[in-house]
Amino acid sequence: MSKPLKVAVLGFWHVHARDYARQAQAHPGTELVGVWDDDVELGQAGADEFGVPFSSDLDAVLADVDGVVITTPTSDHRDIMVKAANAGKHIFTEKLLAPTVAEAEEILAAADANGAKVVVSLPRLSHGYTQAVKEIIASGELGQLTYARVRLSHDGAIPRDGGDGWLPQRFFDQKTAIGGALTDLGSHPVYLVQLFLGTTPDTVSATYRSVNGRGLEDNAVVTVGYADQAIGVIEAGFTSRNPFTIEVFGTESSLTYTEAGNVLQVGDRQVPVPEHVPDPFAQWVDHITNGTRADDNLHRAVELTRLVVAANQAADEGRTISYGG
Structure with a gap:
């Protein structure tokens, strides 16, 4: 990898958002470059903690990154992930992948269609x-x-x-x-x-x-x-x-x-x-780098759902x- 992947955290709703932000900063293959949240107070606090910009404009954030860590409310997973996948952005996400199996499968279909690598955190x-x-x-x-x-x-x-x-x-x-x-x-x-x-x-x-x-x-x-x-x-x-x-x-x-x-x-x-x-975060980076699909992880994520x-x-x-x- 010639340069680190630019990664943004989407949502500080989940308590593990900070853990994944730390991983994005610590992993040599990734660089944490920003935070988005539709809850400005939560998102701004997270961005300030990690010293990166906050934006309430999701389209602008997606335009400037290689991948996203999604720790929004579970209810928002389908909409946010499909949007990110359709923009060709790699996705690392907190479990559950989605509230329903149909939504989980829709997310993975969008990712596969757009070459986005997805890993769900099943540590x-x-x-x-x-x-x-x-x-x-x-x-x-x-x-x-x-x-x-x-x-x-x-x-x-x-x-x-x-x-x-x-x-x-x-x-x-x-x-x-x-x-x-x-x-x-x-x-x-x-x-x-x-x-x-x-x-x-x-x-x-x-x-x-x-x-x-x-x-x-x-x-x-x-x-x-x-x-x-x-x-x-x-x-x-x-x-x-x-x-x-x-x-x-x-x-x-x-x-x-x-x-x-x-x-x-x-x-x-x-x-x-x-x-x-x-x-799982390191596995995600490896799948992006190697152009491989996390078949076992994604199968287990759907069956978990x-x-x-x-x-x-x-x-x-x-x-x-x-x-x-």
């Missing part, structure tokens, strides 16, 4: 423990898989010092956030359970609760059932800070991983956890639903 797929769990499952050591459980939570909705908690109230706005703990933080357990057990369960059920009453669920459990009789359990919450946990059980053995101490246990032995592979939509439907209707129905 735990690149973590060392995930790579190790994949290898153990593939080895057959666990036997036929019967159960997988992944839990991820933080304390962002717990009231502190007279406030509502550190997670902004906009994360509990149905119109813009689309969903609460499951749709946001729960995306990570969703795509990991899909990785371990498969992307096509037969049934989906969900229980959502709002411990702190901020508008959307802050405590969620989703259960998926598979044709081979395996069960997957997806847990997410904004109401407790527990170590991130993976459990996978099979007919011959089992494994557990806990973030506390970075410990992976298989049967009666502890297995070393390898280093992370390049993260599909399962989140189904889980939200199951919770809304208070019943177990047939997957996709």
